[in-house]
Amino acid sequence: MIEQKATSTNLDSLIQFQKKDISLEPFFEQSPDVLCIAGFDGYFKKVNPAFQQLLGYPLEEIYSKPINDFILDEDKAVTDKRREQLKHDKPLLNFENRYVKRSGEVVWLSWTSIPLKSERLVYAIAKEITHVKKLEEERNILLAKLSNVNKNLKLLTYSTSHDLRSPVANLQMVFDLLDMSKIEDEETIEILESMNMATQNLKNTLNEYLDVLEREEKETEAEIEEVDLRAIFDQVCKSIDSLIKGSQTTFKFDLEAFSTVHFSRIYAESIFLNLITNSIKYSKPDEFPVISIRAKLKNGIKQLIFSDNGKGFDAIMLKDRMFGLRQKFTDHKDSKGIGLYLIHNNIQSMGGKIDVESEVGEGATFTITFK
Numbered sequence: 453m454i455e456q457k458a459t460s461t462n463l464d465s466l467i468q469f470q471k472k473d474i475s476l477e478p479f480f481e482q483s484p485d486v487l488c489i490a491g492f493d494g495y496f497k498k499v500n501p502a503f504q505q506l507l508g509y510p511l512e513e514i515y516s517k518p519i520n521d522f523i524l525d526e527d528k529a530v531t532d533k534r535r536e537q538l539k540h541d542k543p544l545l546n547f548e549n550r551y552v553k554r555s556g557e558v559v560w561l562s563w564t565s566i567p568l569k570s571e572r573l574v575y576a577i578a579k580e581i582t583h584v585k586k587l588e589e590e591r592n593i594l595l596a597k598l599s600n601v602n603k604n605l606k607l608l609t610y611s612t613s614h615d616l617r618s619p620v621a622n623l624q625m626v627f628d629l630l631d632m633s634k635i636e637d638e639e640t641i642e643i644l645e646s647m648n649m650a651t652q653n654l655k656n657t658l659n660e661y662l663d664v665l666e667r668e669e670k671e672t673e674a675e676i677e678e679v680d681l682r683a684i685f686d687q688v689c690k691s692i693d694s695l696i697k698g699s700q701t702t703f704k705f706d707l708e709a710f711s712t713v714h715f716s717r718i719y720a721e722s723i724f725l726n727l728i729t730n731s732i733k734y735s736k737p738d739e740f741p742v743i744s745i746r747a748k749l750k751n752g753i754k755q756l757i758f759s760d761n762g763k764g765f766d767a768i769m770l771k772d773r774m775f776g777l778r779q780k781f782t783d784h785k786d787s788k789g790i791g792l793y794l795i796h797n798n799i800q801s802m803g804g805k806i807d808v809e810s811e812v813g814e815g816a817t818f819t820i821t822f823k
Contacts, residue, residue: 480498480500481500481501483500483502484502485502485577485578485579486499486500486502486503486506486561486576486577486578486579486580487499487500487502487503487576487577488500488503488576488578489573489574489575489576490519490573490574490576491572491573491574492538492539492572492573492574493572494518494519494520494535495515495517495518495519496514496515496519497515497573499511499514503578506551506553506559506580507522507551507553507554508553508554508555509522509554520532522551522552523549523550523551523552524549524550524551524552524558526550527549527550530549531549534547538565538567538574539567539569541567541569542567543564543565543566543567544563544564544565544566544576545564546562546563546564547562547563547564547565548560548561548562548563548581549561549563558582559580559582560580560581560582560584560585561578561579561580561581562578562579562581563576563577563578564576564577564578565577602797620651620654620655620658623651624648624651624652624655627644627647627648627651630644632644632645646693646694646697647694649690649693650690650691650692650693650694653687653690653691654691657691657721675716675717675718676714676715676716676802677714677715677716677717678712678713678714679712679713679714679715679716679717679720680711680712681707681711681712681713681720681747681756682705682707682711684717684720684721684724685705685724685745687721688721688724688725688728689728691725692725692728692729695729695732696732699732699735699740699741700740700741701728701731701732701735701740701741701742701743702740702741702742702743703742703743703744703745704742704743704744704745704746705744705745705746706744706745706746706747707747708747709746709747709748709749709754710747710749710754711747713754713756713822714822714823715802715822716798716802719798719799719801719802722794722795722798723795723798723799723820726791726792726794726795727758727795727818728743728758729791730791730792731743731758731760731762731816734762734763734816735760735761735762735763736761736762736763736813739761741760741761741762742760742761743758743759743760744757744758744759744760745757745758746759750821753821753822754821754822755819755820755821755822756819756820756822757817757818757819757820758817758818758820759815759816759817759818760815760816761815762815762816763812763813763815764810764811764812764813764814764815764816765810765811765812765816766810766811766812767808767809767810767811767816795818799820802822802823803822803823804820804821804822804823805820805821806818806819806820806821807819807821
């Protein structure tokens with residue numbers, strides 16, 4: 453009974469409130485958004501202080517000039533078209549156009565307009581969205597630059613892969629012509645077999661790169677499949693078998709948490725190849741490289757962690773340019789500043805991310821978080 457009485461009292465209060473002759477002028481005058489009433493004749497009939505302050509014109513000028521005089525020339529035609537729809541009793545929702553302030557500055561407004569056909573008036577409210585448009589423009593410029601960089605990288609990869617096929621095929625032919633039965637020295641045979649295997653793997657990799665590039669000409673995304681991480685590791689190690697043996701690199705491999713990921717196989721090979729060769733390339737001169745590759749689940753999300761005992765670098769200082777194109781952190785003669793850039797882009801394009809922890813003399817740890 454108490455709750456029913458309270459509800460009845462609230463209803464009576466609402467009825468009494470609605471019967472009052474309440475002026476909406478304070479709401480109109482104090483609103484931070486643009487409010488206005490315009491006529492079907494194309495002139496403003498009433499604007500609030502926020503509108504006048506935004507445009508910077510005196511009220512006399514705002515009321516005496518056609519609305520089109522305040523609109524940017526490029527937007528007049530589309531605004532006229534939408535204004536005609538209002539005259540036919542069609543509300544305007546989230547319509548965007550540009551106005552020119554008295555100072556000459558251009559501002560973007562997003563309008564919601566409701567026509568009252570019987571009075572030949574339009575009641576409208578607008579929000580300034582200039583800052584949003586600037587952010588969109590900056591984003592579009594950045595996307596255009598990234599698209600151009602991506603296009604150039606694809607062209608470079610295609611050209612490099614294509615141009616290398618001939619000398620690699622020629623080298624493969626040399627190995628095919630060799631009569632291994634005439635070679636008696638076992639060490640020589642082992643070296644030749646290792647070189648032959650590396651050449652064959654290089655040939656297969658180049659062919660795969662070309663296949664991927666050709667597919668991506670027709671598709672917007674790299675092919676995704678269930679990738680066996682151990683198989684990728686074994687394939688990469690075969691392709692750089694001589695480098696691993698020559699550097700006496702040892703591996704610690706732990707895939708107990710998971711052994712497969714939903715990813716691009718060609719990207720996975722590139723990531724393993726670049727991270728492993730970097731660890732070997734930047735190893736300490738007085739220590740043999742030790743590389744740890746460990747699978748980890750963090751809150752149900754798959755992570756792959758690469759660690760080494762190499763020279764390391766100041767990851768905090770280099771954070772902003774860590775994965776930039778042609779960014780070099782050492783004076784190593786083979787450093788080109790491309791490996792980390794490719795790794796970062798491959799992982800990002802698959803919806804993942806990569807984090808780095810490293811200090812000078814303390815090795816480096818790369819944590820790949822998959823989508």
